[in-house]
Amino acid sequence: MGFLENFEKGLERIVTGAFSKTFKSELQPIEIASSIRAEMDSKASIVSRDRILAPNTYLVRLSAADFQRMRALGATLVAELTALTQSHAQKQGFQFGAALDIKLIEDGSLNLGQIVVGSATEEIAVTWGPQLELSGKLYSLTSGRTSVGRDASADIQIDDSGLSRKHFEILWDGSKAGIRDLGSTNGTKVDGRAISEGPLQSESQISAGRSVFTFRIVASKVSNE
Numbered sequence: 001m002g003f004l005e006n007f008e009k010g011l012e013r014i015v016t017g018a019f020s021k022t023f024k025s026e027l028q029p030i031e032i033a034s035s036i037r038a039e040m041d042s043k044a045s046i047v048s049r050d051r052i053l054a055p056n057t058y059l060v061r062l063s064a065a066d067f068q069r070m071r072a073l074g075a076t077l078v079a080e081l082t083a084l085t086q087s088h089a090q091k092q093g094f095q096f097g098a099a100l101d102i103k104l105i106e107d108g109s110l111n112l113g114q115i116v117v118g119s120a121t122e123e124i125a126v127t128w129g130p131q132l133e134l135s136g137k138l139y140s141l142t143s144g145r146t147s148v149g150r151d152a153s154a155d156i157q158i159d160d161s162g163l164s165r166k167h168f169e170i171l172w173d174g175s176k177a178g179i180r181d182l183g184s185t186n187g188t189k190v191d192g193r194a195i196s197e198g199p200l201q202s203e204s205q206i207s208a209g210r211s212v213f214t215f216r217i218v219a220s221k222v223s224n225e
Contacts, residue, residue, distance in 0.1 A: 063108075064107075064108055067107075098122040160210050
């Protein structure tokens with residue numbers, strides 16, 4: 001229920017903002033968002049114990065009248081739908097094999113208010129790898145062990161006096177991740193729980209010193225070159 005409420009609140013920025021006078025009893029943007037969400041949930045596939053792959057392409061077919069009203073909102077509507085769909089996927093633990101793409105198209109066979117959503121997963125070769133995010137900055141973890149701390153001797157050096165010289169390390173075997181505290185002074189927490197060592201799931205929050213990192217396992221396209 002929590003996410004759906006957030007999902008709807010996010011779209012209220014469109015419905016109750018400058019666009020609110022555009023809609024009376026016709027199709028509402030929240031209905032498009034809910035339809036995309038339902039399509040994603042129904043088509044997501046488990047590819048491993050820790051990864052669920054969701055379709056990355058969504059084709060939203062609308063009646064001629066509804067399409068014209070939605071098109072009047074321009075790129076703002078699609079951008080908002082894309083951001084909220086990405087947020088839903090993240091909260092559900094879904095991942096995409098390629099960039100998320102949402103398109104609205106006109107379908108003269110549909111009646112006013114009808115929505116038909118189709119989806120597809122782009123057929124590309126991907127490789128999965130670990131990543132840390134801190135305050136919007138991304139750190140790719142390429143080795144089997146990656147240490148994080150305030151000292152230059154750490155693989156990832158963070159300017160945080162609350163961190164030990166080498167505070168914790170991320171372990172990656174190519175498919176699963178783990179975390180180990182390196183005897184830090186202030187300790188390490190994962191999702192609010194103090195740890196010394198343990199498994200690490202995608203979207204985990206790692207608290208160390210004054211820093212809060214987000215750990216993710218992300219897909220990267222394999223180059224054919």
